[in-house]
Amino acid sequence: GMQVVxxxxxxxxxxxxxxxxxxxxxxxxxxxxxxxxxxxxxxxxISRMESLERIxxxxxxxxxxxxxxxxxxxxxxxxxxxxxxxxxxxxDALPQIPQVLASLKDKEIKIGLASASKNGPLLLDLLGLxxxxxxxxxxxSVVAGKPAPDIFLKGSxxxxxxxxxxxxxxxxxxxxWAIKDAGMTAIAIGDVINLAHADKVLSSTCELTSxxxxxxxxxxxx
Ligand code: BG6
Ligand code: MG
Numbered sequence: 001g002m003q004v005v006x007x008x009x010x011x012x013x014x015x016x017x018x019x020x021x022x023x024x025x026x027x028x029x030x031x032x033x034x035x036x037x038x039x040x041x042x043x044x045x046i047s048r049m050e051s052l053e054r055i056x057x058x059x060x061x062x063x064x065x066x067x068x069x070x071x072x073x074x075x076x077x078x079x080x081x082x083x084x085x086x087x088x089x090x091x092d093a094l095p096q097i098p099q100v101l102a103s104l105k106d107k108e109i110k111i112g113l114a115s116a117s118k119n120g121p122l123l124l125d126l127l128g129l130x131x132x133x134x135x136x137x138x139x140x141s142v143v144a145g146k147p148a149p150d151i152f153l154k155g156s157x158x159x160x161x162x163x164x165x166x167x168x169x170x171x172x173x174x175x176x177w178a179i180k181d182a183g184m185t186a187i188a189i190g191d192v193i194n195l196a197h198a199d200k201v202l203s204s205t206c207e208l209t210s211x212x213x214x215x216x217x218x219x220x221x222x
Contacts, residue, residue: 002217003165005104006155006179008045009115011171012189012205013097014127016085017044023081024055027073033059041194045146045172047116047139048074082119090128094205101132103210110134112155114168114178116145135159147174149182156182167217169208170198185220187213 011017021040028035033055043051052074056062065073090098104111113120113136120139124130135158142150156163168179171189176198179186188198189208195201200216202208 001165002109002167002185002214003161004110004112004156004159004167005213006112006114006152006166006168006184008168008170008172008175009113009117009120009123011044012094012169013129014088014092014094014123016088016123017171019081019084020051022084023077024051026080027052027077028055028059031056031059031061031073033061041173045116045170045174045178047145048078048118050145052077078119082122085119085123085126088123088126093127093129096205096208098129100205100208100210100213101129104213105132107210109210110159110161112159113137114151114155115139116151146172147177147181149178149180152178152182152184156184164221167213169213170195173197185217187216 007013010020024043025035035055039058042054052070053062101111111133113133116139118139120136124133135155137151137154137158139151142154144150152168153163156166163183166184167187168184169187169189170176170179173194176186176188176195180197186198188195188201189205192201199220
């Protein structure tokens with residue numbers, strides 16, 4: 001049966017996607033690039049340096065900066081992001097998330113974090129959710145980021161189960177591709193048009209329960 005649920009963080013466990021967007025918007029404006037919410041969809045699930053690269057490409061400025069300058073920009077963005085998330089408390093977990101985690105624990109289903117963010121452990125601490133996680137995949141330990149399946153495969157490997165025994169939960173298109181390419185069952189949170197490649201799309205975490213997760217897995221393994 002289903003043994004493991006691997007969670008994305010930003011946009012699934014907490015509404016931090018808006019803080020990533022604000023921090024990138026601030027950085028972009030300083031270098032004369034305008035980004036909007038629609039473009040931001042393409043940054044979801046994508047690593048810090050890769051996100052910067054996409055913003056620079058949008059403004060056709062990729063070759064105007066050295067690697068050192070790019071690293072400084074990424075650091076500045078992260079500094080602002082860390083400032084913005086300081087106000088996060090356990091109240092800021094998205095609806096049902098603490099309940100779902102507790103219910104999965106009760107059912108002895110293992111829980112992993114498969115986030116591209118290097119701030120994952122900090123955020124889980126701010127949210128008071130660290131204790132629920134049996135593993136946090138270090139995004140620097142995998143070579144290829146989402147949409148490659150590596151981070152989800154690493155999660156199943158660390159928890160000692162087959163990919164087919166896992167469900168992944170994502171809000172990003174790139175993340176859903178990663179889950180599906182890993183051979184896992186994908187539940188997406190968000191817009192059904194963006195996320196049609198998932199096995200099931202829920203419009204928000206309000207609809208997420210451990211029973212729904214188990215049912216979607218079973219549907220996929222009949
Ligand atoms: C992903 C976010 O979870 O993590 C992206 O969806 C973000 O927006 C990426 O760029 C990397 O995060 P961080 O915190 O390491 O810059
Ligand atoms: Mg996300």
